[in-house]
Structure formats: structure tokens, C-alpha cells
Amino acid sequence: MTLPPPITLITDFGLTGPYVASMKGVILGISPQSAIVDITHAIQPQNIQQAAFVLDAVLPYFPAGTIHVVVVDPGVGSERRPIAVFTERACFVGPDNGVFSRVYRDENVRDIRHLRNPDYHLPAVSYTFHGRDIFAPVAAHLAAGVSPSVLGPTIADPVTIPFPTPEQLPDGSIRGQIIYADAFGNLISNIPRQWLDSRTDWTFEIAETAITGLSVTYSDVQPGDFVALGGSAGLVEIAQRNGSAARHLNVDAGETLIVRPAS
Amino acid sequence: MTLPPPITLITDFGLTGPYVASMKGVILGISPQSAIVDITHAIQPQNIQQAAFVLDAVLPYFPAGTIHVVVVDPGVGSERRPIAVFTERACFVGPDNGVFSRVYRDENVRDIRHLRNPDYHLPAVSYTFHGRDIFAPVAAHLAAGVSPSVLGPTIADPVTIPFPTPEQLPDGSIRGQIIYADAFGNLISNIPRQWLDSRTDWTFEIAETAITGLSVTYSDVQPGDFVALGGSAGLVEIAQRNGSAARHLNVDAGETLIVRPAS
Amino acid sequence: MTLPPPITLITDFGLTGPYVASMKGVILGISPQSAIVDITHAIQPQNIQQAAFVLDAVLPYFPAGTIHVVVVDPGVGSERRPIAVFTERACFVGPDNGVFSRVYRDENVRDIRHLRNPDYHLPAVSYTFHGRDIFAPVAAHLAAGVSPSVLGPTIADPVTIPFPTPEQLPDGSIRGQIIYADAFGNLISNIPRQWLDSRTDWTFEIAETAITGLSVTYSDVQPGDFVALGGSAGLVEIAQRNGSAARHLNVDAGETLIVRPAS
Numbered sequence: 001m002t003l004p005p006p007i008t009l010i011t012d013f014g015l016t017g018p019y020v021a022s023m024k025g026v027i028l029g030i031s032p033q034s035a036i037v038d039i040t041h042a043i044q045p046q047n048i049q050q051a052a053f054v055l056d057a058v059l060p061y062f063p064a065g066t067i068h069v070v071v072v073d074p075g076v077g078s079e080r081r082p083i084a085v086f087t088e089r090a091c092f093v094g095p096d097n098g099v100f101s102r103v104y105r106d107e108n109v110r111d112i113r114h115l116r117n118p119d120y121h122l123p124a125v126s127y128t129f130h131g132r133d134i135f136a137p138v139a140a141h142l143a144a145g146v147s148p149s150v151l152g153p154t155i156a157d158p159v160t161i162p163f164p165t166p167e168q169l170p171d172g173s174i175r176g177q178i179i180y181a182d183a184f185g186n187l188i189s190n191i192p193r194q195w196l197d198s199r200t201d202w203t204f205e206i207a208e209t210a211i212t213g214l215s216v217t218y219s220d221v222q223p224g225d226f227v228a229l230g231g232s233a234g235l236v237e238i239a240q241r242n243g244s245a246a247r248h249l250n251v252d253a254g255e256t257l258i259v260r261p262a263s
Numbered sequence: 264m265t266l267p268p269p270i271t272l273i274t275d276f277g278l279t280g281p282y283v284a285s286m287k288g289v290i291l292g293i294s295p296q297s298a299i300v301d302i303t304h305a306i307q308p309q310n311i312q313q314a315a316f317v318l319d320a321v322l323p324y325f326p327a328g329t330i331h332v333v334v335v336d337p338g339v340g341s342e343r344r345p346i347a348v349f350t351e352r353a354c355f356v357g358p359d360n361g362v363f364s365r366v367y368r369d370e371n372v373r374d375i376r377h378l379r380n381p382d383y384h385l386p387a388v389s390y391t392f393h394g395r396d397i398f399a400p401v402a403a404h405l406a407a408g409v410s411p412s413v414l415g416p417t418i419a420d421p422v423t424i425p426f427p428t429p430e431q432l433p434d435g436s437i438r439g440q441i442i443y444a445d446a447f448g449n450l451i452s453n454i455p456r457q458w459l460d461s462r463t464d465w466t467f468e469i470a471e472t473a474i475t476g477l478s479v480t481y482s483d484v485q486p487g488d489f490v491a492l493g494g495s496a497g498l499v500e501i502a503q504r505n506g507s508a509a510r511h512l513n514v515d516a517g518e519t520l521i522v523r524p525a526s
Numbered sequence: 527m528t529l530p531p532p533i534t535l536i537t538d539f540g541l542t543g544p545y546v547a548s549m550k551g552v553i554l555g556i557s558p559q560s561a562i563v564d565i566t567h568a569i570q571p572q573n574i575q576q577a578a579f580v581l582d583a584v585l586p587y588f589p590a591g592t593i594h595v596v597v598v599d600p601g602v603g604s605e606r607r608p609i610a611v612f613t614e615r616a617c618f619v620g621p622d623n624g625v626f627s628r629v630y631r632d633e634n635v636r637d638i639r640h641l642r643n644p645d646y647h648l649p650a651v652s653y654t655f656h657g658r659d660i661f662a663p664v665a666a667h668l669a670a671g672v673s674p675s676v677l678g679p680t681i682a683d684p685v686t687i688p689f690p691t692p693e694q695l696p697d698g699s700i701r702g703q704i705i706y707a708d709a710f711g712n713l714i715s716n717i718p719r720q721w722l723d724s725r726t727d728w729t730f731e732i733a734e735t736a737i738t739g740l741s742v743t744y745s746d747v748q749p750g751d752f753v754a755l756g757g758s759a760g761l762v763e764i765a766q767r768n769g770s771a772a773r774h775l776n777v778d779a780g781e782t783l784i785v786r787p788a789s
Contacts, residue, residue, distance in 0.1 A: 003558050006551075013446060015301070015541075016303055016305040016445070016446050017317065019445070019446075019495075021321045023324075025326070025329070028325065028326055029324070029325065032266050032326070033266060036298075036300075039544065040541055040543060040544070040547065041541075046505065057543075057548070058544045058547045062551035063554055063555040074481075076482075078482040127479050128492065129495035182540075182542070183539060184538075217602060217604065217653040218603065218654065219601055219604040229653070231652075232545075232652040232658065232659075233544075237654075275710075277709030278564070278568060279709050280580065280583075280708045281580050281584045284565040285583070288532075288563070288588035289587050291532050291563070291589055292588065295532075308768075309768060337744075337745075339743060339744065340744065389757075390742045390743040390756075391743055391758050392758035395758065
């Protein structure tokens with residue numbers, strides 16, 4: 001007996017209502033042994049960028065073959081296509097609205113299918129809840145062993161959205177931005193830790209505050225002090241020891257971070 | 264090897280404390296292979312109507328035989344009976360306080376048992392937490408194959424509570440009410456979509472706002488505009504595209520919705 | 527086929543970001559059949575006392591052999607040791623910062639291991655997220671059958687933190703304190719219910735409010751009234767029927783509770 005792969009869920013549905021559970025009921029009806037893992041249901045409503053970042057952050061930690069379902073879907077019921085993306089590492093099911101753009105950039109994509117075959121949807125598909133009516137049943141059928149080829153035709157032109165990218169400035173500085181503020185108020189930037197070599201001191205400028213030196217962990221500074229470090233996602237992170245950098249700097253995703261070498 | 268049926272949980276316990284997890288520990292000790300699905304733990308404290316609505320909304324999407332545990336239980340420790348309800352579709356475990364009234368109305372009820380047999384409860388039953396001490400172990404024993412008949416005597420007089428029902432007015436209008444505001448701020452009414460035929464235009468009046476026309480999906484209107492549509496639960500829903508109708512109309516469950524035919 | 531034991535998670539990570547899900551992905555990659563149970567991820571940031579209380583409250587309800595992972599870890603990346611604690615009842619994985627002090631006090635501890643063997647960690651261990659890089663893989667390897675002895679050397683000097691303990695006063699009163707306010711606003715004290723015999727009336731004094739008599743359940747008093755009772759954790763609890771005692775008394779963990787015998 002082989003266990004089916006896990007199915008993960010990322011949505012902006014919250015956990016107060018029936019939406020997420022309806023999807024899980026559908027999945028269990030088709031693939032009863034699938035482990036269902038909630039990544040998060042607290043994506044800001046319709047924030048495709050945030051969903052793409054969270055998916056990117058968890059991806060390396062799931063076993064090969066995991067099926068990731070993302071339902072952040074402002075265009076539900078319109079012409080946007082429902083799709084499934086197959087890479088060497090995993091499978092992704094959701095709307096063709098760019099939420100998988102980081103996957104296309106970072107992974108070896110083998111196939112993308114337009115989910116047009118109603119045999120793998122619920123019998124009645126609503127106009128407002130494809131998570132339950134299309135994405136959950138397709139994910140469960142894939143977990144149960146259905147071949148991608150039956151789901152619908154291959155497409156070659158998935159929608160992509162641009163991501164803010166950091167840039168090297170002529171004076172040796174790096175200009176990036178905060179892309180995520182976590183529950184502790186730690187500010188995660190888009191600047192890879194590897195861009196900063198260890199031969200120089202660096203100064204981190206954000207919201208009229210300057211932090212000197214790249215630290216290794218939070219406890220390298222005194223309680224209450226701000227700290228810059230290479231975070232657990234491999235990205236430069238601004239934090240406050242025993243506090244919330246987001247709140248105390250009054251900063252959210254989108255804020256500019258400048259990293260300057262020692263002069 | 265047959266997998267036991269899933270066990271779902273609806274409570275007003277929140278997710279910050281030990282209550283929900285204690286129930287899960289009890290279930291896993293008795294039926295280790297049961298998939299446990301959180302429907303929601305964010306029911307407003309003691310809001311039996313809300314729990315009944317959420318249960319009703321997810322019910323059709325779970326596999327036959329699923330065991331649904333509902334613990335919204337203001338009368339815990341009083342004379343109210345702990346019960347299990349068996350229908351053609353599923354099994355329901357919880358307090359006899361009316362939370363299963365929609366089940367009695369909509370499903371073919373085969374049996375209702377008063378959970379009086381302490382052999383299927385925890386050894387020490389507290390006066391304040393029957394979710395952990397009675398409902399969780401009974402649900403797990405049922406999942407593990409125990410017969411309903413051993414749980415206690417059949418009862419024929421379960422408590423029911425009334426639900427707000429929509430009404431047809433003499434002038435052809437329909438008067439209903441909002442029964443649920445979801446995490447997006449979409450306002451779900453108790454008016455079935457099927458009551459509105461497609462041969463006429465309709466106007467939707469709520470909180471001194473009028474919306475003209477029944478739409479198919481959110482993107483049928485411009486961002487920021489209000490929209491009336493048949494929602495994913497088969498009920499008329501008032502929403503705001505890319506916004507929260509609940510917040511912008513300042514409306515919650517209980518608000519009146521009038522639907523008028525074109526004059 | 528034997529099912530592996532459940533793995534539970536207590537963290538202060540919240541459910542909005544990628545952290546909890548990354549841990550689950552790691553676990554499923556090593557022990558795909560483990561049931562993973564979220565106890566709570568809403569521990570107040572870095573509140574070790576609160577995590578220790580919640581762990582203590584759920585512990586008796588999980589099956590023997592359950593593996594409890596606690597990641598409330600302000601000292602991550604510093605010299606604090608990652609440990610696994612083995613008792614007759616269960617196994618505990620987390621930082622050596624005192625969060626398991628109640629376990630040392632209440633259980634028969636068989637062994638404590640310093641998790642120094644990198645073979646059971648992720649290949650790259652970050653300085654800021656040992657939950658994902660050390661604790662999750664160690665817990666999963668234990669669930670999959672690895673022997674504690676390979677994880678690292680035994681230690682005999684785990685960090686302990688003091689807990690507020692109730693005291694008997696010369697006049698027959700008991701002075702305790704509130705140790706937890708739950709999602710309903712019920713105030714759970716550290717005074718065991720058994721300390722109060724049933725031969726006398728008691729008066730409960732908290733925040734300039736006095737409650738007369740020990741009740742059995744919430745519905746022993748009128749809606750809106752305050753009530754003192756023996757709660758589901760075996761501790762004296764102050765509640766408000768159909769209301770929040772925490773909010774209406776403006777009280778949180780740390781508040782003094784005096785219980786006086788009838789004069």
C-alpha cells in the first residue's frame with residue numbers, strides 16, 4: 001500500500017467559515033488517505049504576491065510529489081483559466097493569475113494543463129468557488145493517481161506577474177524591499193543573504209533607521225535593539241529582539257531597504 | 264484494512280488554548296487512523312445559529328459516514344442532553360440544544376441516541392467540558408465501529424430552534440435576511456437562488472442601498488461596486504468587488520434583504 | 527503495519543506565515559504517516575510560561591508515546607541547547623529554556639538528550655529557525671523509530687523555570703493567581719479544586735470583586751453573573767456566564783486570587 005502524496009492549501013479564506021472545510025471534505029471523498037496540510041488561510045484578501053511568497057518559502061521543505069493548492073483568486077468565474085502545473089519537485093493547482101510565477105522562474109516545469117475536463121470537477125461548478133468545485137477535486141484525483149494528461153489540454157502561455165527584485169547600485173550598495181512581515185513583526189526582504197560577503201561591514205537603512213553590522217541571530221543584540229541578519233529563508237531580515245520591527249519601525253511589505261558597505 | 268470515517272469539529276473554543284487539542288488527543292487515543300478536520304473553531308461564543316449554518320454549508324461536501332462533532336454548548340453541565348444523531352448521510356455528535364435543527368429539517372433521520380452510557384465517555388466527566396469528556400470519545404468510538412445502540416437510549420423529542428425563513432410578499436417581492444457574513448465581508452442571505460427566475464430583473468435592497476440586477480460572479484461589476492449573485496451555497500449573496508460589503512454597508516447577520524422584481 | 531505516534535506542535539509562530547507549514551513538510555518527508563496535531567500556534571511571543579501551561583493541560587489526553595514539539599524559543603541561535611525529553615508517558619522536543627519544567631516536576635523522566643547529532647537535523651541548520659531545522663526532523667525520526675541514544679549525549683542539568691504556586695495562609699485562606707485566560711475570557715487559576723473541601727462555603731476575591739460559593743457549572747448562576755468553579759483542568763476557575771470574566775474584571779494572567787473559607 002503506497003500512501004498518496006500530501007495536499008497543501010494556501011487561501012485567503014480565513015478559518016471562520018465553511019470554505020476551507022468544504023475543500024477538505026471534497027478531497028477526503030476522493031483521496032481519503034491524503035494528509036492535508038494548511039499552509040495558511042490568512043493571505044491578505046486577493047494578495048497574489050503574498051501567496052506566491054509563502055508558497056516559495058515552504059516549497060523546499062515538502063516531500064517530492066506534494067500537491068500544492070493555491071486559491072487566491074480575485075478573477076474566479078471570469079475568463080481566467082484553472083490550471084495545474086507539474087515540475088520535477090511538485091504539482092501546483094490553482095488559478096492562472098500569476099500566483100505560480102515564482103515556480104515558473106525557479107523550477108523545471110514539465111507541463112501545464114488547462115483544467116477543462118469536467119469529469120474531474122464536482123458535478124455542479126459554481127461561479128464563485130472554484131477552490132471547492134475544481135481545484136480540490138483535481139488535486140485529490142492527482143493524489144489518487146490520475147494522469148495529468150486527462151485533466152485538459154497543455155498550455156504554453158501561463159500568466160506571470162513581476163516580482164520586486166533587488167539591485168546592485170554603482171556605489172556598491174544594494175537596494176531591495178521588504179516583501180513580507182511575519183507574525184513576530186520580522187521584516188523579510190528580497191535581498192539574498194549571499195549577496196553580502198563577510199569581508200566588510202554593512203549598514204542597513206530602513207524607514208530613517210540605520211542598523212550597523214550583519215548579525216547571525218536575534219540574541220546577538222540587546223533586547224529592544226534592531227538587528228539585521230540572514231533569515232531562515234536565506235534572505236536579509238530586519239528584526240527587533242523581543243519586539244516587533246514592523247510595529248516599531250511602522251513598516252510593511254513594500255518598504256525600501258538599502259544595504260551599504262562600510263565606507 | 265478499512266479506513267475509519269473522518270471526524271470533523273465545529274466549536275466556539277478558538278485556537279489559542281488547550282481545548283480543541285485535548286479533544287483531538289482523546290480521538291487519536293481511540294481511533295488513531297481517523298482524519299480529523301477542523302471545520303471552524305471561530306463560531307461566535309455560544310452562537311448556536313451560526314454553528315448550525317456552517318454545519319449545513321459543509322455537509323454536502325463530506326463523504327458518506329463522516330462524523331460531525333459540534334460543541335457550541337452554553338448549557339454544558341445542566342440538564343441538556345448529550346446526543347448523537349444518525350442520518351442516511353452522516354452522524355452528528357453534540358449537545359441537544361437545537362444546533363442540529365437544520366439536520367432534522369433536511370435529512371432523513373434514522374436514530375437519535377441520548378449519550379448516557381459512561382463506558383464510552385472518559386472515566387472522569389467534568390461539568391464544563393463535555394466536548395473532551397463525552398463528545399470526542401463517543402465520536403471516536405463510532406469511528407472505530409461501535410454500534411449506536413450501545414451509546415444510550417433512543418430519544419424522539421430532540422430540541423429544535425427556529426431559523427429565519429424568507430417569505431414571498433404579495434407584490435412579488437421576497438423578504439429575507441442575512442444569515443452569515445464571511446471573512447471577505449460577503450453577506451450570505453437565506454433566500455435560495457432558485458427563488459429568483461431569470462425572466463425578470465431584480466433589485467436588491469439592503470441597508471438603504473439598492474443593487475440592480477442579479478450577477479453571475481464578482482467580476483461582473485467594477486472594483487468597489489456592490490454586486491448581488493447566487494453564491495456557492497446556493498443562496499443569494501451581497502458582495503463588494505475587491506472589498507467588504509459587511510464593512511462598507513455596516514451590516515451583519517440579521518439584517519433584512521428585500522428582493523424586488525422589475526416594475 | 528504499526529502507525530507511528532502522533533506529533534503535536536506548540537509554537538508562537540501564528541498561522542499567517544510559512545513557519546508552521548515548513549515544520550509539517552519536514553515531518554511528512556521523514557514520517558509520512560504521522561498524524562500532526564496543532565495544539566496552538568497562538569502562544570504569546572516568547573511566553574514560555576504560557577506554553578508550559580498549555581502543554582500541561584493537553585498532556586493527559588494524548589495517547590502514550592505521543593511526541594510533543596514545543597517551539598517557543600527566544601534564545602534560538604544562542605548557546606541554549608536543543609533537547610529531547612523522554613518520560614513514561616511521552617516524548618518532548620524543543621529548546622532547553624525551561625518550557626518543559628512542568629514535565630520534570632510531574633512526570634517520571636527517563637532520559638534527556640542534547641540534540642547534537644547533525645545526522646538527524648536538516649542538512650543546513652539556520653541560526654533562527656531550529657523548529658524547522660532541528661526539532662521537526664528529530665521528532666519525525668523518533669516517530670519513525672530512531673533510538674533516543676543516537677540523537678546526542680544524555681544531560682542531567684536541564685534548565686527549569688519557577689511556576690507560581692498557591693499557598694495556604696494562616697487564617698485558612700488560599701492565595702493563588704490566574705495563570706491563563708482562555709478564549710471565552712474564563713480565568714484559570716493555579717489553585718487545585720481539591721484544595722477546597724465541600725464542608726464549607728468559600729468566597730473568591732479577585733480584582734475587588736467577591737464571588738460567594740463554589741459552583742459546579744456555568745449555568746448554576748444567572749446570565750451575566752460571575753461564577754467560581756472547578757474547571758476542566760482540575761483548577762479553580764473564575765468565569766462569567768455568557769460573558770468574558772477577563773474583560774469584565776479587566777484581568778489577565780498574573781492577577782491574585784484569594785479564596786476565603788466561610789467565617
